[in-house]
Amino acid sequence: MATKHDVTIDATETTFRILEMLKELDGAGVTELATRLDIPKSTAHNHLVTLRENEYVVKHGTTYRVGLQFLEFGEHTRNRMKIYDVARPEVEALAEQTGELANLLVEEHGLGVYLCRARGDQAVRVDTYAGMRVHLHCTGLGKAMLAHMPEERVSEILDRRGLEPRTETTVTDRDTLEEDLAAIRERGYAIDHGERLSGLRCIAAPVTDDDDVAVGAVSVSGPSSRMKGERLETEVPELVMSAANVIELNMSYS
Structure with missing residues (x-):
């Protein structure tokens, strides 16, 4: 070869x-x-x-x-992806329901790529944008996806991309990350405690196919001052998991 x-x-x-x-x-x-x-x-x-x-x-x-010709390429690529068309209304609804920033992420070449974002009326401004690529281990979206990938694929990604620290709370140890991924599978959603951006918390749920393998993830992100207590532990997770479930159903039957 x-x-x-x-x-x-x-x-x-x-x-x-x-x-x-x-x-x-x-x-x-x-x-x-x-x-x-x-x-x-x-x-x-x-x-x-x-x-x-x-x-x-x-x-x-x-x-x-x-x-700007690259914008045409990007739009062409995004628009041909079924998950973008199906998930966009749910991402927009999450932003409206929570007032925060809602996101859709997919994986390509071992990195997460933001496909779309929607801003609620209280959403903070952060550095993310459609098309931005991020490491999976330091985002709630990425961890939600890693938790629902085959073990060999996770190993390939971590071997290639590493566990670069972004903030003081970034998980940089494989054993610790594996424990986190197991917990994500158990509860159904991932939590990012400022692991890419300090002071920003994120709740993310995987969008999986019929084999329970992640094809994307949706999330709600907000400042830690608002993302706490019942909102962090119950309210937002339920909304995010419900949105992911709707996307999965529409992906399967539309």
Whole structure:
């Protein structure tokens, strides 16, 4: 079997590294890109010119930025996913019922990808957005999914992505995470106690297929000052699990 090294194309990888760096920096010039990526300026320039000619980046003065054509690709990808179409009304209803931030997450390449978000009238503003990728171990959504994946898949993800600490409460030990995942399976939902963003609590429930394997997860997130007591332990979990159940039924029979 061919290895990754055997089949990858260096020039294509350079193009993607440039695009990722443009996104990370929110725009950059040729010299900065070349320095950051440790490539010749001529190489950075040639890739940027090619990307601009094909309308994937735009140029303002000497600064290049990722172009809007990627939005079309993202919307195309999201709209072809059945779970997005089925879950969006439930996510919006969760936001309205709780007044908080509601989310839908799926897994791709061992990372969680936010497919949609809805804001209630009291929702806090956080850094998440549709399309954002996050590690699974440090979010309620991700843990809800990990708890309902085959053991070998969980191991593959953790081996590849690791258990990077994001806050003081992030779980970074595999044994501890496995205990957490077992508890999630027992009670039916996951709790994120500020494990990615300090001060933000999240209640998430998995959306599973007919084999009880996670295909996504839905959640409600809010500040720890509001997500406590009965609201944290009963009210929001019941709403989130009910939404997940409705999504599962509609995924199966629609």
